Structures are given as structure tokens and as C-alpha cells.
Amino acid sequence: MSSNGTEGPVAPATSFRFGFGAVARALERTHVRAESLLVLVALAAIMAVLSPVTGDGTRVFLTANNLFNIILASATFGILAIGATFVISAAGIDLSLGSVLGLASVTGAALVVTLGWPWYFAIIGSLGAGAAAGWVNGFIITRGRVPAFIVTLGMLGIARGLALIISNGRGIYGLPEEILFLGQARPWGVPTPVFILIGVALIAHYVLAHTPFGHHTLALGDNENAARATGINVRKQRMKLYTISGLMAGIAGLIFTARVNTGDPTAGLTYELLAITAAIIGGTNLFGGRGSILGTMIGALIMGVLQNGLNLMAVQAYYQQMAIGAVLIAAVWLDQVRAQQRE
Amino acid sequence: MALLELSDLEKSFGAVQVLNGVDLQVDEGEVVGLVGDNGAGKSTLMKAVTGVYPVDNGRVQFDGEDLTQIEPGTRRSKGIEMIYQDLALAPQQDVANNIFLGREPTRRLWGLFPNFVDKVKIDQEAQKMVDRLGVHVPTIHIPVGMLSGGQQQTIAIARALTFQPKLVIMDEPTAALAVREVESVLQLIRQMRDEGIAIILISHRLNDVFEVSSRIVVLRRGNVIADLQRDETDMAEVVSYIVGAHT
Ligand SMILES: Nc1ncnc2c1ncn2[C@@H]1O[C@H](COP(=O)(O)OP(=O)(O)OP(=O)(O)O)[C@@H](O)[C@H]1O
Numbered sequence: 001m002s003s004n005g006t007e008g009p010v011a012p013a014t015s016f017r018f019g020f021g022a023v024a025r026a027l028e029r030t031h032v033r034a035e036s037l038l039v040l041v042a043l044a045a046i047m048a049v050l051s052p053v054t055g056d057g058t059r060v061f062l063t064a065n066n067l068f069n070i071i072l073a074s075a076t077f078g079i080l081a082i083g084a085t086f087v088i089s090a091a092g093i094d095l096s097l098g099s100v101l102g103l104a105s106v107t108g109a110a111l112v113v114t115l116g117w118p119w120y121f122a123i124i125g126s127l128g129a130g131a132a133a134g135w136v137n138g139f140i141i142t143r144g145r146v147p148a149f150i151v152t153l154g155m156l157g158i159a160r161g162l163a164l165i166i167s168n169g170r171g172i173y174g175l176p177e178e179i180l181f182l183g184q185a186r187p188w189g190v191p192t193p194v195f196i197l198i199g200v201a202l203i204a205h206y207v208l209a210h211t212p213f214g215h216h217t218l219a220l221g222d223n224e225n226a227a228r229a230t231g232i233n234v235r236k237q238r239m240k241l242y243t244i245s246g247l248m249a250g251i252a253g254l255i256f257t258a259r260v261n262t263g264d265p266t267a268g269l270t271y272e273l274l275a276i277t278a279a280i281i282g283g284t285n286l287f288g289g290r291g292s293i294l295g296t297m298i299g300a301l302i303m304g305v306l307q308n309g310l311n312l313m314a315v316q317a318y319y320q321q322m323a324i325g326a327v328l329i330a331a332v333w334l335d336q337v338r339a340q341q342r343e
Numbered sequence: 344m345a346l347l348e349l350s351d352l353e354k355s356f357g358a359v360q361v362l363n364g365v366d367l368q369v370d371e372g373e374v375v376g377l378v379g380d381n382g383a384g385k386s387t388l389m390k391a392v393t394g395v396y397p398v399d400n401g402r403v404q405f406d407g408e409d410l411t412q413i414e415p416g417t418r419r420s421k422g423i424e425m426i427y428q429d430l431a432l433a434p435q436q437d438v439a440n441n442i443f444l445g446r447e448p449t450r451r452l453w454g455l456f457p458n459f460v461d462k463v464k465i466d467q468e469a470q471k472m473v474d475r476l477g478v479h480v481p482t483i484h485i486p487v488g489m490l491s492g493g494q495q496q497t498i499a500i501a502r503a504l505t506f507q508p509k510l511v512i513m514d515e516p517t518a519a520l521a522v523r524e525v526e527s528v529l530q531l532i533r534q535m536r537d538e539g540i541a542i543i544l545i546s547h548r549l550n551d552v553f554e555v556s557s558r559i560v561v562l563r564r565g566n567v568i569a570d571l572q573r574d575e576t577d578m579a580e581v582v583s584y585i586v587g588a589h590t
Pocket residue numbers: 356361379380381382383384385386387388428
């Protein structure tokens with residue numbers, strides 16, 4: 001055979017993109033885009049400057065309490081965004097995330113409050129309802145060959161309707177101590193949902209970046225034929241991914257219930273917008289093949305900072321929806337422009 | 344006993360019947376050239392062998408085992424590898440991960456966490472394979488999509504050869520290669536044959552087929568219409584079968 005043309009190790013071409021050594025390499029290894037980190041820092045700086053000043057002269061945005069608030073608010077849709085990352089990096093989509101969150105919230109609360117079952121049925125019910133909805137999504141997508149976009153859009157309606165039916169359209173109030181702990185306690189001064197988010201994110205990162213399952217997920221999103229040709233069971237893989245996505249909505253629903261002490265049928269309304277946006281600005285490729293949980297966490301924080309800052313500046317919720325929608329479109333647009341430049 | 348034995352394979356896509364009962368045998372260490380017009384069904388037949396396409400009728404027997412109902416991953420682990428015409432690479436994943444796709448070696452992280460993909464091992468082994476084949480790539484950490492067509496083709500070949508296959512199916516493996524690289528691939532085929540690996544070579548370049556094959560099979564409209572010993576035929580005869588002029 002012809003001789004090897006390259007001598008010695010050559011640095012990956014992509015590492016030339018960022019200038020500063022160790023940080024850049026760490027980001028590179030975890031597939032986090034340096035840009036999203038910069039956006040987070042810049043956005044936080046802007047929000048800090050624009051936010052009102054408290055009595056003793058500090059910016060409200062920068063108070064410890066407010067920073068916890070940001071993470072706490074981000075925790076719910078951050079976990080949804082993890083689900084979105086798995087599905088989108090396999091070139092799928094899950095539009096039902098927010099509705100399934102609502103379904104999970106009322107299912108868990110109904111079992112414990114309405115039926116009087118032991119407290120842990122709130123956990124089993126929420127996680128079970130979420131995973132079941134995700135499984136149904138996956139089943140119809142793979143068996144019926146119905147586009148994921150349509151199936152999960154339908155599930156958006158079904159899950160929300162089911163949540164309203166189960167709860168008679170009203171919040172199911174009054175959960176036991178053990179459940180409230182998951183949303184309202186502050187062990188070591190840190191809200192429990194933050195611990196849950198970090199725990200789930202670490203496991204998800206491990207699975208997506210370091211297991212065969214993760215490699216197969218990205219390969220499937222990159223080129224379905226390649227995945228099939230190398231012996232990956234594409235159908236099973238998709239089933240698992242949509243079930244994981246539903247499970248994430250279940251966990252987020254449980255946290256929501258615990259935080260507000262209510263199984264709320266309207267919980268998570270439009271959260272799919274937040275979750276998908278967080279995943280995309282975190283560097284997940286909308287068309288599949290690339291995705292990073294750590295990037296998604298940065299994306300979730302960006303969304304959290306944006307929401308929080310707009311709140312502090314007393315911007316109306318209606319305008320906030322518009323801002324988030326615009327961020328999603330802008331992020332994908334920017335990605336497309338870059339992709340075209342590369343060609 | 345033949346290594347691969349296909350009997351009466353039928354396959355249709357909707358109303359279009361692509362394979363009309365194909366019989367074919369391949370022995371250990373044999374190089375078979377599979378030729379035919381565009382759309383004759385060559386790729387479809389081979390995908391039926393790897394299991395990517397389930398067949399409507401007929402049997403795929405390999406190494407004395409009936410694999411007809413077996414999924415592609417299992418067939419691969421039994422020693423059937425294919426280099427697909429469209430290469431079947433994942434463009435955003437790096438060279439090393441592509442070579443090990445579907446076959447990732449794992450270990451326990453810190454002796455604790457299971458199923459941790461051993462990226463160090465993947466990179467080392469991939470580097471060895473790339474060096475052995477003399478592939479010109481700047482680094483195995485580069486996404487495959489950033490390589491040239493010829494480089495991608497050699498990566499697809501590397502993937503097929505990394506796991507001690509018994510049968511390697513090559514669907515137009517030289518289509519995107521320069522003259523010198525074509526010669527390398529032909530040399531590689533001879534080397535594999537000497538190691539006892541059976542090869543099915545699909546190519547429109549009859550020169551190449553004649554150079555390395557001992558048998559030439561012609562497929563036409565989903566039927567095997569000729570099964571010729573290389574030494575008893577010539578290019579004119581093969582061409583006449585391909586175009587349907589032979590009676
Ligand atoms: N997935 C598919 N769906 C529908 N029709 C298909 C599919 N794959 C192949 N065909 C049809 O089957 C026939 C045979 O195709 P095949 O790719 O096997 O031909 P081939 O002999 O490999 O041709 P070539 O030399 O051009 O590669 C063609 O008519 C093609 O249109």
C-alpha cells in the first residue's frame with residue numbers, strides 16, 4: 001500500500017477555532033460551543049447592568065437569592081431540554097415535552113392526593129406517566145412511520161387534554177412533606193431541584209457522550225443508513241430516545257408539582273419552546289448528529305437569565321414569549337448561515 | 344461446503360420486483376466479481392446478504408447457518424462486512440468513531456461506571472488501521488464529512504476490515520479513487536484472499552474485476568444470467584451478457 005503521508009500527530013483542525021488553550025480544549029472535548037458560553041456571560045452582564053438597584057446599592061440581578069432563582073427556574077425546563085437534546089441529536093423532535101410535563105404533574109398528584117396512595121406514588125406516577133407518553137410517541141413514530149413532528153404535535157394535544165380530564169381542569173393541591181422536599185427544601189442552602197438537575201445532567205452527559213448508546217444516537221441523527229449498516233437497531237434506538245424524552249418530562253413534572261405544592265394541568269405550557277431553544281443554542285444540531293448535554297445546560301441558563309432579567313426589568317410576559325421565540329429562530333438562522341459559509 | 348449460499352432470493356420495492364429468485368454461492372477465500380447494468384439489482388442483492396433489506400422469499404445461509412431472519416448487527420458479528428456504494432458513514436462523527444461504529448469497545452470508568460466507551464483504545468486501533476491502509480488523513484479526530492470522497496472511501500474500507508471478517512462485500516469500492524489508490528485496493532483484495540477471506544467485488548470497471556476475481560457473475564434484471572470462470576471467459580463475453588446481447 002502507499003505510504004502514510006502524515007508525520008506525527010496533527011492537532012484537530014477544529015481546535016484552531018478558539019484561541020485559548022486549556023479552556024478551548026475542555027470545551028472541544030465536551031462538544032460545548034465556546035460561543036454559547038460567551039453569550040451566557042455577555043447576557044448576564046447586560047442583565048446585571050440593566051437590572052434595578054436595591055437599597056444598599058447592589059444590582060438585584062446579582063444577589064445570591066436571584067441567582068438561585070435563575071437556576072431554580074431553569075431546572076424545570078433544563079431537564080426538559082435534556083430530553084430534547086437526546087431526541088434532536090438523533091434527528092428527531094419532541095413537541096409534546098411541555099404537555100407531558102403537565103400530564104406527569106397531575107398524574108403524580110392525583111394518585112397521592114385524590115386516591116390517597118402513599119407519597120412515593122407521586123414519583124412513580126409522574127415518572128411513569130412521562131415515560132409512557134414518550135414510549136407511545138416512539139412506538140407510533142417507529143411502527144407507523146408517522147413523522148415525529150406530527151406524532152409529538154398530536155401528543156401535545158392529547159397529553160394536555162388528558163391532564164385536564166384527570167384533574168377536572170383544576171389544580172390538585174396539598175402534597176405530603178416528602179414530595180414538597182423535592183421542590184422546596186434547601187439542603188446546604190441550595191434548592192433541591194438544583195441537585196436533581198445536576199444529577200440528571202451528569203448521568204445524561206455520561207450516556208450521550210461516553211456510552212455506545214450515545215455514539216449510536218449521534219450516528220443515527222447523522223446518517224440513518226450508516227447506523228443501520230453498522231448493525232445498530234434503529235427502531236429500538238428511537239423507541240428508547242423518545243421514552244427518555246418522556247421520562248425527562250416526567251421528572252420535570254414531579255419537580256413542578258413539588259415546587260408549587262400542586263398537580264397543575266396547565267404546568268409546562270409552552271415549555272417545549274424553552275427546552276428546544278435551550279438545546280439548539282447549546283449547540284445541538286437541529287438536523288441531528290451533534291448534541292451535548294453540557295452545552296444544553298448552558299443553553300438552559302441563557303434562557304433562564306433572559307427570562308429573569310426581563311422579569312426584573314418588568315417586561316410583560318407576552319413580550320418575553322416573543323423574545324424567546326425570536327431567540328430560537330435567530331439561533332437556527334445563525335447555524336444555517338455558518339453551515340453555508342463552510343460549504 | 345460454500346461459505347455463503349443464497350437460494351431463490353426475491354425482493355420487491357412496492358410493485359417493482361428487483362430480485363427474481365437469485366441463487367449464488369461463494370466459497371472461502373474466493374474472489375467473485377459481481378457485474379451488471381445500472382439498476383440490475385447488485386446493491387439490493389448484497390443488502391439482502393447483510394440484512395439491511397429483509398427479503399420477501401428465499402434463504403441466506405452463511406457458514407452453515409440460516410441467517411435469513413437475523414438482523415444486520417448479528418450478521419456483522421458473524422463475519423459479514425460490506426462497503427456500501429454510498430459508504431454509509433456518519434459525516435459529523437470523527438474517523439475513529441466511524442471505524443468503530445456499532446462495535447464500540449467499552450470498559451468500566453474508575454472501576455465503577457459501566458459501559459464507558461474506551462475512546463483511547465478506539466483512537467489507537469483506528470490509527471493502526473489507517474496506517475496499515477496508508478490512508479491520507481490529517482488526523483483520525485477529524486469529522487469524516489470533512490474528508491475528500493477518496494479518503495472517505497478508504498475509511499469505509501478500513502471499517503470493514505477492522506473486525507476479522509470472513510466475507511467482505513465491496514460495492515464500487517474504487518469509484519472515487521485515483522489510479523494509485525485503485526491499485527492499492529486491488530492489492531488489498533489479493534492480500535485478503537490469501538488470508539482466506541471471501542470477497543464479492545461489485546464494479547463497473549471490468550479491468551479491475553478481471554484482475555482480481557476468479558469467478559464473474561452477471562446479474563441482469565434481478566436474475567443471475569451468467570456464472571463464469573474468469574479463465575474461461577473474456578471481456579467481450581461478459582459485456583455481451585451485461586447488455587443482454589448474449590443468447
Ligand atoms: N430502497 C429502494 N426503494 C425503491 N426502489 C429501490 C430501492 N433500492 C433500489 N431500488 C430499485 O431497485 C433496482 C435495483 O437497484 P440496485 O441499486 O440494486 O441496482 P445496482 O445493480 O446496484 O445498480 P448500480 O450499478 O447503478 O449501482 C433499481 O431499479 C432501483 O430503482
